[in-house]
Amino acid sequence: xxxxxxxxxxxxxxxxxxxxxxxxxxxxxxxxxxxxxxxxxxxxxxxxxxxxxxxxxxxxxxxxxxxxxxxxxxxxxxxxxxxxxxxxxxxxxxxxxxxxxxxxxxxxxxxxxxxxxxxxxxxxxxxxxxxxxx
Amino acid sequence: xxxxxxxxxxxxxxxxxxxxxxxxxxxxxxxxxxxxxxxxxxxxxxxxxxxxxxxxxxxxxxxxxxxx
Numbered sequence: 001x002x003x004x005x006x007x008x009x010x011x012x013x014x015x016x017x018x019x020x021x022x023x024x025x026x027x028x029x030x031x032x033x034x035x036x037x038x039x040x041x042x043x044x045x046x047x048x049x050x051x052x053x054x055x056x057x058x059x060x061x062x063x064x065x066x067x068x069x070x071x072x073x074x075x076x077x078x079x080x081x082x083x084x085x086x087x088x089x090x091x092x093x094x095x096x097x098x099x100x101x102x103x104x105x106x107x108x109x110x111x112x113x114x115x116x117x118x119x120x121x122x123x124x125x126x127x128x129x130x131x132x133x134x
Numbered sequence: 135x136x137x138x139x140x141x142x143x144x145x146x147x148x149x150x151x152x153x154x155x156x157x158x159x160x161x162x163x164x165x166x167x168x169x170x171x172x173x174x175x176x177x178x179x180x181x182x183x184x185x186x187x188x189x190x191x192x193x194x195x196x197x198x199x200x201x202x
Contacts, residue, residue, distance in 0.1 A: 076163035076172050130162060 012077070015068040022061040023119050030054055030115050058115070080129045088122030137194045140168045142186050157181055 008016065033050050036042075042050070065085070072078040092114045143153050143164075150168070154161040157178070166172035174182065183190045 074159045074163055075175050075178060076166050077160055079172065 009074075011071060011073075015064070015071075019061065019064050019068065022057055022064055023115075025057045026061060026115050027119060029057060080126055084122045084125035084129060087125040088118040088120075091121045092118045135170065135173050135194055136197055137167065137170070139164070139182070139193060142188075142193065143168075146186075153185075156185055 033054050037047070037050065065081075069078055069081065072081070095117050096114060139153075143150070148156075150161045150164045154164045157164075159178070163172065163174075167174055179190045179194060182193055186193065
């Protein structure tokens with residue numbers, strides 16, 4: 001399996017696949033739950049339940065990423081992954097701050113995009129970093 | 135930090151991929167070290183020194199030290 005022109009080790013392949021699947025579940029769940037929230041008027045307890053459901057796959061994903069980082073022998077790769085995740089986190093914070101000011105007065109209806117932004121930015125940053133260092 | 139990795143590798147006619155394989159790291163890691171974008175950890179520096187049968191100091195040098 002190749003990623004950005006780079007041959008991945010079995011450990012990296014396995015980790016990438018598992019983390020990718022978990023991220024996919026997180027995003028799909030977030031989209032579905034947001035759609036339900038937008039269409040139905042739910043009680044506060046149901047909203048809490050949905051919030052718990054939305055974060056359920058996030059926590060195992062964080063553990064999976066931590067386990068991958070602990071086991072990654074290639075320290076440069078580990079460095080790149082951490083840097084990329086920081087980019088993702090940074091942009092999520094920026095986007096969240098901007099939207100918290102804009103959303104109440106705009107008709108954008110952005111909803112919860114934090115996880116999607118994080119996944120897209122972190123994986124793009126990792127690809128760019130690997131591509132720059134071909 | 136400066137290093138002589140590219141020279142040592144060229145002396146042995148190893149490609150970056152060859153060296154990466156011997157050290158069990160990615161080729162990008164070797165490239166990043168050679169170009170000075172990444173300073174390896176002490177364990178990796180020891181592995182490099184052992185592989186090239188030399189000392190860490192003969193591969194890596196502190197820029198401040200070499201400038202003076």
